[in-house]
Amino acid sequence: MTLRLARPLLAALCLAACTTGATAADLIPTADFARHAPLTNPLLSPDGQHVSVAYHDPDGKTHGLAIFSISDMTKPITLIRMPPYEMPADIMWTSNTRLVVARGKVDGSIGRETTTGELMAVDIDGKKPDYLYGFEAVGKRVATRALDRGWGFIDGKPPVANGHFYMRSVSWEDQDRSTLYDVDAQTSARRQMADIGIGYMVFMVDPQGVPRFTYGVNNEHKWVVFRRDANGGWAKVEMDREHQRFSPIAQVAGSTRIYAEYSPDGVGGALVEQDDTGGNVRVIRKDSFSQVSSTGLWTAQPYRPFATRAETGLPTVTYVDPQDPTAKLHMAISQKFPGYALDFNSFSEDGSELMFSIWSDRDPGRVMLINTKTYKVTPLFTLAPWIDPSKMAERRSLHFKARDGEELEAILTFPKGKPESKLPMVLMPHGGPFEEKDTWAYDETSQFLASRGYLVLQVNFRGSDGRGKHFITSGYHEWGGLLQNDLIDGVKWAIGQNFADASRVCVFGGSFGGYSAMMAPIREPGMFKCAVGYAGIYDLPMMYEKGDIQQNKRLKSELEMTLGTDPAMLVANSPDRMADKLNLPIMLVHGEDDERAPFAQFKAMKAALDAAHKPYETLTKPDEKHGFVKPANVEELFDKLAAFLDRNIGDGASSKSAAP
Structure with missing residues (x-):
């Protein structure tokens, strides 16, 4: 595609470009953050005439398969609902x-x-x-x-x-x-x-239908890769380092070479092209901080990655060959949506139709179709049409140094229209804690809190995904130690940068984040003025006694590897065993049918607070599991959370302290 051909494309995209304003005078209704996107995970049919999506009912519990005709996205031609x-x-x-x-x-x-x-x-x-x-x-x-x-x-x-x-x-x-x-x-x-x-194990199959590689984690939790040999057996690809990762992902068209994701030391990563025997390696992109991804950045058949992006930070694209026609198409579309990330979701089999999505820190995303020959653009659907991106807050990816010198990523969400200094702040640890991460993309909880005037801090602590295997394993057995240090160091950094008011910091998190909401104030007394645990884990020995993990052999093995099994360590790092050290306002939120962090976890923490004569608030809901899904319940949670924060670190707290 030449630059001359790009001009009609840009003109066509003007029809689909968003118009944004700068007005955000009214408080955004809580319900807007509690609603569920009705359609997700779109996929184009081979002939480019239909699109399949995962359908989500407004009740939050019912999902299914929906199929639309490209010519009419107002009503599905097929809708199959699944059980709750x-x-x-x-x-x-x-x-x-x-x-x-x-x-x-x-x-x-x-x-x-x-x-x-x-x-x-x-x-x-x-x-x-x-x-x-x-x-x-x-x-x-x-x-x-x-x-x-x-x-x-x-x-x-x-x-x-x-x-x-x-x-x-x-x-x-x-x-x-x-x-x-x-x-x-x-x-x-x-x-x-x-x-x-x-x-x-996962198999890599070539275009001729022959399995060439298989890879995954063995029973010893070691990453292993096998290559198909001449006799149809499997020859092991030797790994010379403990945390080395090598994942063959596709064959280079017309050759025996392959594309692979690679992390030689388990730190950062690379996308490479090489012989299938391992020789003649060409590094397409390498990053010492982050793993490298090509997801959403592949051409039509014959498939090849035309660009890459890092898995942390801003989703900035690096093109393999800027003169490649697909790369030029991606560049041209990107020019029409500044501030947005762009994914090529799927092509029709002949490459004439391309379904793409745009998304940002302030927009959950929109899906469109473009004809790659005429450049005609057809908007398909918006993930959350009730969200006005112009009223949403900026999310910013920044780096800071932990106390031991490790460089960590922080995602800060700044309340719109407020000075970026001395802000009341909510630390919001993610769940997992392993192989999960916070990203720059739209986050409804962070946006809700920012809309109520709070700076939100999310830290990708040790154990988080996107940085390589070594970064993940360095957090093993450190739930109450190193992981909490990373979170606390993030708070100190935000205060030191003058972003946050040291006298107005609260912590709120779900699952492992709920654990951290109790453990971080224990590890750093006086730093937090309030804490909210949501579907949290508060008694570590109970992880081996109750919950759905015990029903799955592989999940239980992973828990033993990542959490540890030493009884003394588990007790010493359980918040419910140290409730007497929690000298701050507390709220506990839990679904009564939770299977991952069973309701017994909530009961254990509540009983411990009662025994220690500590005041607290609660919000529990029947027929809710690991995190609320009913919009009415999510709305109630957000409203109660906002009121709780206001009393302790918000304007309500400020005015109360200033009263004579």
Whole structure:
């Protein structure tokens, strides 16, 4: 694409560009931050005529699969609702008229989405449903096979849609084995493609349908990679360093070379192109602080990454070849949306239709379609049309040094229209704590707090994702130690930068963030003026006694590795065992049906505060799990949180202290 051709494209995009103003006089209703995006995870059909999405009912509990015609996005041609708390964990078009859906579950709004292991197929009109894999006694092959007692995963498909897809499975009885199948989504017939005696591995399949690599974590929690040898077996790719990561992601078209994500020391990362035997490595992009991603930055067939971005900080794109036609297309669209990130979600099979999304710190996102030949742009849908980006707050990614010299990332959300100094601040630790992270993208809770006048600080402490394996493992067994130090050091840094008022700091977090909301004030007495624990974990030994983690062998093994099992350490780092040290206003919020941090955690913390004669407030809800999903309950939480903060660090607290 030449610059001359870019001009009509830019003109076409003017029709889709947003118009933003600078007015933000009225207080934004709490309900606007409590509502759920009705459509997410869009995927274009192979012929570019339809789009599939995950549908979310306004009640927050009911999800499903929706299919729209590109010519009319006002009403789906098919809508299949799933049982409460179930949702499409993955969707794939196997032809222009048939889709495969992986069923998933989510334990509340802050819970991780998990797959049930069941795979379904359905026609574009909702007819001819079939149960392709799972433990239910239904589907076309029920009379000819034993029940699938295991987990099935969608693992890719041929580059030219032919009604087939690749399915990876792990048996319940033999979780130390991964098997890859070619599955006909119409007949449900399977053909085994590969098999390896390690569970939960991922396979890289070349365009000819031959599995070339498999990679993942073995039973010793070590990263392993295997390459297909000449005899059809698997040869191990040796790793010469403990935290080294190497993930083959695609074959370079017309060659034996591959694209791979690489982290030689487990610090930062790179995207490389190399021979499949490991030689002739060409580094496409390397970052010493952050891992490197190419997600949303691939061309149409034959697939190749045209750009990369770091997984931390601003989503700034670096083009592999700025003269590449797809790179020029990306640049031209980006020029029309300054301040936005741009993802190429999916192309039609012939490359003539491209579905893309734009998003920012102040906009949850919008999805559009562009014809790559005529540059005609068709807006498809807005994730949260009730959100006015011009009224939202700026989020800023900054770095600071922890007490031991480690460089950490902080995300600050600045209240709109207020001076950036001596602000009341809320520290908001993320959940996990491992392999989760806060990003620059729109965050409804941070935006709500900022709309009420608070500076919000989010710290990607040790254990967070996006920095490499070494950064994650350095946080193991440090829930109450190093991780809390990183959070506390972030608060001290924000105060030292004059962003925050040292006399008006509160901490609020969910899940592990709820744990930190109690533990950080214990570790740093006097720093925080209030604390709010939301669906928090307060008794570490209870993690091995109650909750859904105990029902999953792999999750329990990961917990033992990351949290530790020493009884004395678990007790010494449990907030409910140190409630007498919590000398500040406290609020506890919990769903009574929480399976990840069971309601017994709330009861333990409440009992400990009672025994220590500490005052506190509570908000609990029946039929809510790990984080509230009902908009009315989320709205009530936000309103109570705002009132609690106002009394302790907000204008209400200031006026009270100034009264004679």
